[in-house]
Amino acid sequence: MKKKYDVIVVGAGPSGSMAARFAAERGVSVLMLEKDRDVGYPVRCGEAVGKEKLLEFIEPDRKFIAAEINKFSMIAPDGSEVVLPLDQTGFVLERKIFDYELAKTAAVAGAEILTRAYVNGLLFDGGKVSGVKYEYQGNQYQVESDIVIAADGVESRVGRWAGIKTFIDFRDMESCVQITAGNITVNQNTCYFYFGQEYAPHGYFWIFPKGNNTANIGLGVSGIIGKKRSALSFLNDFMKKNYPDAPILTQIAGGVPSAVTLEKISAPGIMLAGDAARQVNPLSGGGITSGMIGGRTAGTIAAEAIKSKNTDHIFSYDKAWHEAVGKRHEIYNRIKEGIYNFSDEKFNNIARSFSRIPLAKRTLGNLFKTALIHNPSLLIDVAKVFIVK
Amino acid sequence: MIEILPDKCDFCGCCVGVCPEDAIELKEAEINIMESLCTNCAKCVWSCPIEVLVFNKNGAGVKV
Incomplete structure (x- = not known):
């Protein structure tokens, strides 16, 4: 372990690991610090991911793929089900193994990694972030760097210490709870989404298969709902009603910052990536690949800044992210806000209309179009999804 | 006052993410x-998915 690194990455989730890997691959020295004992554990995720984006980063491997997804099923509040075959397939991951494999790619690229290292402060040099303070096995240490990449998750505090406003409006925080259960006899290639007041108001309820009739069953609700009822109480009601005797393999909680990216994701000596930067798709709540893209972008730019001896180059990260993904998330966020206000009746009507479209002709675009018939004010935003590339 | 029930906590970080006061x-x-x-703003209580954060008996002055 050195006294100083070119780049320190805080957090070894998918975003941190990609930041570490892409920086290290460009020949700069990298240290990645993880507060938990294990990379990849505890999991706080529904674990579904699109295949195409994933391939940009890692070859799919059976050891971290629990199920392959080729259909979505949407269940309206009245129970009517709409099946949507997917042109682009997806996976339900074993995040425990997946995250670990990603961290290994960072290690292979040359990054040093330390787990159980809890970052609890920043070092400054004339207003610029110049390293981190961390606790390790009860002792306090510090280590310097030219650039810190904070990929410290939904609970990010590192950015705050550098003066970036990172806390998220409680209304945009989707508070989630999920169990992995056995004996769930659903189609093992279909992700199920339930909408409506009973299941998950201001959010959605999901069943994602994980092979051999195990599945992730969970939901997220906005803090607006959390004022009155917790996510857990919705999950308990669903399980009592639908799977009262299912063996529960694990129960987890987690938060998804379902909003647009932070206004500022870089400051002198520091960049934010992943959930810490709020780089989550606010419509789906998916953050694995978008966090990895954020990490890759941050790591690449950090290395360029070091190589060119121009640390101000890191400020180009905000624009690079916005162009690559951030501007799309802004549109998704507006659609999300429209859908959040749908009544149960509206969801039922959309499902009824969509189910008249023959299976072979159903696409996500058609589904949006059907939603539009029932809610024309969404038109502009939905149109943008298919125009903005 | 807001209290955490540590035995029930999953350490998921929702409360940390929404806390305006760090x-x-x-x-x-x-x-x-x-x-x-802590200013007792209650955002952490509303954002906890599993009812770990609660108001204890001295709770007062929280606008809901």
């Missing part, structure tokens, strides 16, 4: 509210 500290399996910073 008053909650989360380590691997250890969570604390720094009382000197």
Whole structure:
């Protein structure tokens, strides 16, 4: 372990690991610090991911793929089900193994990694972030760097210490709870989404298969709902009603910052990536690949800044992210806000209309179009999804 | 006052993410509210998915 690194990455989730890997691959020295004992554990995720984006980063491997997804099923509040075959397939991951494999790619690229290292402060040099303070096995240490990449998750505090406003409006925080259960006899290639007041108001309820009739069953609700009822109480009601005797393999909680990216994701000596930067798709709540893209972008730019001896180059990260993904998330966020206000009746009507479209002709675009018939004010935003590339 | 029931906590970090005062500290399996910073705004209570944060009996002055 050195006294100083070119780049320190805080957090070894998918975003941190990609930041570490892409920086290290460009020949700069990298240290990645993880507060938990294990990379990849505890999991706080529904674990579904699109295949195409994933391939940009890692070859799919059976050891971290629990199920392959080729259909979505949407269940309206009245129970009517709409099946949507997917042109682009997806996976339900074993995040425990997946995250670990990603961290290994960072290690292979040359990054040093330390787990159980809890970052609890920043070092400054004339207003610029110049390293981190961390606790390790009860002792306090510090280590310097030219650039810190904070990929410290939904609970990010590192950015705050550098003066970036990172806390998220409680209304945009989707508070989630999920169990992995056995004996769930659903189609093992279909992700199920339930909408409506009973299941998950201001959010959605999901069943994602994980092979051999195990599945992730969970939901997220906005803090607006959390004022009155917790996510857990919705999950308990669903399980009592639908799977009262299912063996529960694990129960987890987690938060998804379902909003647009932070206004500022870089400051002198520091960049934010992943959930810490709020780089989550606010419509789906998916953050694995978008966090990895954020990490890759941050790591690449950090290395360029070091190589060119121009640390101000890191400020180009905000624009690079916005162009690559951030501007799309802004549109998704507006659609999300429209859908959040749908009544149960509206969801039922959309499902009824969509189910008249023959299976072979159903696409996500058609589904949006059907939603539009029932809610024309969404038109502009939905149109943008298919125009903005 | 807001209280954390540590035995029920999953250490998921929702409360830390929504705290406007940076008053909650989360380590691997250890969570604390720094009382000197907490303003009892209750955002953490509303955002907890599993009912770990609660108002204790001295709770007062929280606008819901």
